[in-house]
Amino acid sequence: MSGGATPGPAPPLAAEELPLFELFQDLREAGLSLGTRDYLELLRALRMGEGLDDTRALLRLCQLLWTGTREESRLLERLFDRTVEAAARRMRPAPEPAAVAPEPAPPPPASAAGSPAAPPPAAAPAVGAAPAAPAATEARPPPRGRALELALAMLRGAPGEVEPTALRRALPDEYLPVSPRQMRQAWRRLRRMERRGPRTEPDVDATLAQIARDGVFLGPALVARRTNVERLLLLVDRHGSMTPFQVLTRRLVETARRGGRLAHVGVWYFDNTPLELDAGLAVHREGAGGELVLLRDVLSAGPRAVTGALVVSDAGAARRAYSTERIEATGRFLGELRAQLRRVAWINPVPRHRWPGTSAQAVRAVIPMFEADRAGLDAALRVLRGRRPHPHGGP
Structure with missing residues (x-):
């Protein structure tokens, strides 16, 4: 029995080391409805040796597991080729430093006659013999070996060691009540064409x-x-009781900007309620320590005014608190919004059944408030389009 220590289990992969994770995320960002189960199916197939015959087999495996239409299949092929090329570049060895020219050999000793000795003549090849082959270069691996190399380079570890915690860190939006794809679809319905x-x-x-x-x-x-001339204002509550919902609010902002096809999306932040200054209510710019700007200046900024506003806040429901002070401050906030905008809606990330008995219940009485799920987002955007919300998403 060997006296060596038994090797421990391989450490779990980091998010950036997950097999084919870059390709998987690119597909999700492109709008494919993929989740953790789809990703784990690929890992199981790879562990069984599927898709490793060549790069086309690996592509077909991804298409089989992750696409459902020809358009999605063609999109995956384009992204796959880019991913394989990136993996191939990482595998290429670094160029070796240029060889240093050897120092000239010392002259041969003089012969007895005083003249330098002539070098021995090179042996002539035998008659009929084939000329000498040049120095052998490193043979390129066969197609199967090359595909396996590329696949293993993208795996960078044992797929069986991927822990659910790593997937949760890498795919946080998988656990949201509304997926990024559904968000993009909802934003695209918010349009005013001119x-x-x-x-x-x-x-x-x-x-x-x-x-x-x-x-x-x-x-x-x-x-x-x-073109779509709709100009949207997003007013997002942050910190405090809204900290657990930062992934959701970040996805809402990202999808509105990148997938909404709106003329303009202005994003401003506040803590519980906008800050009350002597000059009026103020909100923060994006980023840590963002400067304060008066809300009335935000509403009238730019060559064309904002056409609608969506507020994202728990309104006190996360802590199940009822605060008269917060209700009054929220009333002043909504009053200033409605003085300049006809279309204002509210998204609450806390489920509806937790609103009664909190400040959210009082706020809901003066503004259309919806849950942060697909039905709620659709209903909120119907309000911003000047329509009545559907019954299942209504306040």
């Missing part, structure tokens, strides 16, 4: 009317492109 800018699109009706009037086609009539 034709603005240079005339670049052909107008078929105007072109036909011009031909009928002039009797000749002189060129297409052009109109400006239709």
